[in-house]
Amino acid sequence: MTMTLESKGQNSAVLDIALSDGNHIPQVGLGILRVSDEETTPVVLNALEAGYRHIDGAAGYGNEAGMGRALAEAGLTRGDARGCMWVTTKLRDSEQGHDAALRAFDRQIGLLQLDYVDMYMIHWPTPFDWRSGETWTAFRELKEQGRVRTLGVCNFLPEHLERLHRETGEWPAVDQIELHPTWQQRDTVAFCREHGIAVEAYSPMARGADLQAGHGLISRIAGEHGVSEAQVILRWHIENGTIIIPKSVHADRQRENLDLFGFALTQSEHAAIDGLDGPVRAGHDPQTFSYA
Incomplete structure (x- = not known):
């Protein structure tokens, strides 16, 4: 199966976000955390067929091979078709x-x-075993x-972003953080915007x-x-x-x-979701966690 732009039904509706390095990332992607390597291949193929142009993976998820098999089967690993895809790891x-x-990147x-x-x-920033500065040097070489x-x-908080900048003279183009209506991380989001860092x-x-x-707010x-x-929550993010x-x-x-562009929240609806912010995260604390 070879994917083409014409065969990807909804992808033209998804906006791209301009990054500080001049690249553009599709605003909606597919996450594959806690998907087995074997299951990842059909999951990614289904997403590609639906119109996704952005797949977000990680070594720690243990399913990069499954993602690679899907991209290869779809004909998206080489040539012009490769340029249509955004692949993160x-x-x-x-x-x-x-x-x-x-060595890991190889x-x-x-x-x-x-x-x-x-x-x-x-x-993860692993501030208790900080090596982000030297890691960034390797990243720069790969780029x-x-x-x-x-x-x-x-998962970098403002203090981690500042430390990375002190050591390398650079800001990352993107900071991917836990973010949802009840955990909005407004200080981190504001810091990122101030320094040209896109929030994911x-x-x-x-x-x-x-x-x-919100006691049924989202449902209403x-x-x-x-x-x-x-779709309401994802549209709020959009x-x-x-x-x-x-x-x-x-x-x-x-x-x-992926179908988030045929409606818009009213100003009052958006403000009501803004008002759901709370003090409890769903995931891990960047100050103490490591995804080994």
Whole structure:
């Protein structure tokens, strides 16, 4: 199966976000956390058929080979078709450091069956074992070699971004963070915007918990627009200019998560979702966690 732009039904509706390095990333992508390597291949193929042009993976997920098989089967690993896709992967925290990162990337790009990845990211800042500065030096070399187009980080708080900048003189193009209506990380988002760093949200619906947020608020808004609760939350992200990578292994849900551009929230609806911000994250604390 070879994918073409014409065969990807909805992809023309998805906007691209301009990054500080001059590249453009599709605003909606597919996340594949907690998908087995074997299952990843059909999941990604379904997403490509639905119109996704952006797949977000990581070494720590253990399914880069499955992603690579899907991209190869779809004919998206080489040639003109490759340029239609945005592929992200992330370095294992246990492989941070200059030489270790270079070795890891060689393994990862082989599993993905690609000549380059669109974005390579430091997965967690690990401030208790900080090696992001030397890791970034390796990332810069990979970019200079044309093997990586965009450099990013995940889960970095403002203090981590500032430390990285002090050590390298650079800001990442993207910071991927846990972000959803009940955990909006406004200080981090404001810092990123101030420094030209695009914000990318993982767990954009708090792993489903936010679908029932606000004592039925999301459901009421969904009913007003004739869409699902998930689409309401994802549309809120879209209107905020956030890059999103919702995960689903179901083809129908993948299509639904991509179908966000036929309606808009009213100003009062958007403000009501803004008001759901709370003090509890759904995931891990960047100050203490490592995805080894």
